[in-house]
Amino acid sequence: MRRTPFEGVSGQQLERLAHIEFLVYFTGKVTRKDIMSRFGVSSAAATRDLGTYIDEAPVNIVYDPRQKHYVATNQFQCLLPLSAEKCLSTLTSGFGDVMESREVFRCAYSIALEKPDLDITATFSRAISLSRPVEIEYVSTSSGSSTRIICPHSLMNNGLRWHVRAYDRKRKKFSDFVINRVLSIELLYQEIFEKNESIDEDAEWMEQVELIIQPHPRLPRNKQRAVEEEFRMQGGVLLKEVKKAQVGYLLNSWNVDSTVDADLKGHHVLLHLKNAEDIKKMNIESFLLAPSLD
Template sequence: MQKVPLSRVTGQQLERLAHIEFLAYFTGKVTRKDIMSRFDVSSAAATRDLTAYIDAAPDNIAYDPRQKHYVTTNEFRCLLPLSADKCLSTLTSGFGDVMDGGEEFRCAHHIALERPDLDVTATFSRAISRRKPIKVEYVSMTSGVSARIICPHSLINNGLRWHARAYDRKRGKFSDFVLNRVLSAKLLSKETPRPNEIGSADIDWTEEVELLIRAHPRLNSDSRRAVEQEFGMQDGCFKKRVRKAQVGYLLNSWNVDSTPNAVLKGRHILLHLENAQEIKNMEIESFKLAPSLD
């Protein structure tokens, strides 16, 4: 298969070629109308894009005169480096970058308990982009409602909720702030974080650990094989490098038994952290969120 000469393709046309490939890959068909409606281009422009894609990948799609559109062939192979995250997002949310997609094509569904407030999220995002502190009114589980100044450096979706990683001047340490617990947020545009308040000073964020995850030892052989296949385990083990600050969130979201002796029970517990004692001895703050007996 030939390759698209990317150096000769404009950014806009490359987006259209990627759209053609996405449709062929995930829906099995492509029409000129698909390109025209998605990018507001003429019929002639859409034809040129289809021709360019076929020239680069002649074995991927073929015109079906009966259905009057292009269909994916059995020889299809991805030509472009499609983003798995963006493809999966499109399957759940429809096409489009930031506008709420209104297309009928949605064949996957994402279950979420909550979505973060966009005004709060945007304030945090601007603060991170401009490297500015934020004054927030925050509801904490330990101290209730309080005002504090924080210096965020990252936003994280841990699969259960959105939170920000930030330096908390009130407590003098880096911590996690759940976006939906923020009552108000104001960007302090005239201030600048100190050297000890920026992301590079957050040790739990910059340092990683390796988690060794196996199928839970209480599972029978058939169940163990199914779990090993699901997680792509090699020699019965799945290795995952993760930031220290994210260890507990990941183990919690996957229901990984994080007790050294694998003593947790329940049909939802399919995995065990083999190096649980080693990780526990590191005294990582987020590890307290991992499933255990504590």
């Protein structure tokens, strides 16, 4: 049986070792000062962490006396199961868990039209953790501003904006609410969710569906090949399992032509939902948001 890397080290030291690996993996270098400033440990502790890492992966890094730091070797191989999402977030926003980072290193950038209001988001998160309803004043595109009580169970970023998934007592159904359309929010500590308001009763959230996505049929073969490579397709298709509640958001954010006969045109439309007819028959509420001719 293959031994787990860094077996037996404490959780705190494992975080520091993961930081060492991240720095070497993505920046090609690491110093004791990097560990000391990130975790507030002494020089001796940082030296021990580097020694522990080298003992486990002696060919990954080597000390460069000229530059006075450790550098990655050509034989470097990642030992730890680093999270791609967290690594990319760090490359975009810097190091740190919740506070804004003052670190200098940046090499990735994201584009967003808006960020969710932190106070409102935190109140939703507390409500989810405590299984308590909230009373909100909400601006809807169909009915304008209104007050309603909802029972939230999940927060979701659809690639364009942040939503909360919740049971709406006013409409007696589960729906998505855009966080930045919430004008005010109050956590109702004295109330609890009814059975029909819990996450287990949200069928479109609990059930998954497989999307079969292919390069758009109108594209010439050379462009189809490029799209296949970009999305790591196998056999000319990308199979993606998603919650039913997320189907329309995903297809919309990727500009996936969701018409049965691949009718959409435009240079921005590179993908087509191959099983559009089957998905359409499921009457998934969010599918209304998918790119179509309607």
